[in-house]
Amino acid sequence: MSFDQLSSLESGRRGSPSFSDDPDFQRLSQDLRNKLFKLSGNNQRLKGELGHLGTRRDTPRVRERVHELLEESRGLFKDVGEGIKKVQTWDDVTPTQKLTQQKLSREFQSSLATFQDLQRQALERQKASVSAARAAVDVESGASPSAESSAQLLELQQQQELERLAPQDEVDFQEALIIEREEEIRNIEQGVGDLNVLFQQVAQIVGEQGEQIDTIAYNAQNVQTDTRAADLELRSAARYQRNARSKACCLLLILAVILTIILLAIFLG
Template identity: 75%
Template sequence: MSFDQLSSMEAGRQRGGGNGGQYSDDPDFQRLSQQLSNKLFKLQGNIANLNRDIGHLGTRQDNARVRERVNDVLEESREMFKDVGEGVKKVQGWDDVTPTQRYQQQKLSRDFQSALTEFQGLQRQALEKEKASVSAARAAVDVASGGGDDSGAGGDGVQLLQQQEQQQELARLAPQDEVDFQEALIIEREDEIRNIEQGVGDLNVLFTQVATMVHQQGEQLDDIAGNVENVRTDTRGADIELRSAARYQRNARSKACCLLLVLSVILTIVLLAVFLG
């Protein structure tokens, strides 16, 4: 078998991840990591837009369009965070990762937790402003309804009383439509508040799950690091012992050579004495 064939087979094993192992260029791992990175990038854009629009709530720039945009982006981002969270958990559970893949795992976890923390803060801001808006709207509706009920008709004559009642009825019809409209808006906003509260709770659970996995992996990495340190210490000790053994062996060989040389000299002298004698 030629060297080129051996190189081709080795490259094929690395690309394929023999025996089920995951290599640094594992296409499934890389594809999933890239998809999660792209979604996190989009979520960062959503967070920037939410930060701007939520700042408009309760100000002169507050309007129905801004509120609708805020709620749409909140809902879209919540679903994306759930999807990304499941992907991050899958990446964290990947078997036989290389150092490069381990770095990608940690980076994705950090980016996910950072983005989710910022998003949860924005959700709470939106929730507070929605509650304040609903409270103010509810108070305004109560005042309007009470004003309509308390206005009485008074007069000395029957004709004057009828005229006042007609004017009061006409004046009450228009505000009542506005009151009904405001009531509908309040109910809609209360539904939005419940959705935000539920979203905050769901994402808190997801954040806890990912953080727990990261913590457990951190403990595993600490164990691996400890084992590596122990192996390095044992290896260093073995190296020292091998060096000592090699030095003793060299000394022994030197002594043997000296002894052999002395014996050779003695033998030579004996032989010369025998032949000359």
């Protein structure tokens, strides 16, 4: 049985009077919709900023915006995730509220999946940036490059056309940037892990709600089947009762005729 059919059955059981949704549920749902809309916009902005990383448009300001968007979105996703869990476990929901539950959970899971993909892209580009910076520092400090970074080093040498060793303060500055980016890499990795846990929790709750809906639908279908069977039995009983009544009337009529004949015979004899 589909969800629409289940909603129709439950609406029928509720009767003709209209029911209004819980105001608290409405407020929470609207707040979640607003945050999900903002998260959708953040995903679009983050996608655009990530497209600049590793290109000529890659600047400290771009990396700062990427960091801010990642931090803001992580916090919002955690807030929305807690709200989604609360909405999914709401007591005594109406069919309309059930539809709201499903829509919010779908939008949350879709938006979070997109954000997780963007976080992984940011992680990959940050790691590539750190590897390239490490290779540059190795060259500037006179260290021999490793086999893994030789290709990146060659490309970096061709692009920058290094002709002399950089001053020590430049090397120190690059080292500080590398440490900062490595810290950002750790933050992104932790954020990916935390949101994966949140995604699994919400998915589990949604799955449990789906099982409950399936159980309700199954029970409602059984009730409908039992009701139809009972109706058939009642119709059969009524038909048998009518037949029995007709037979009884016929017997009474025959007895009356016989009795009349007997009485006439007695009076006439």
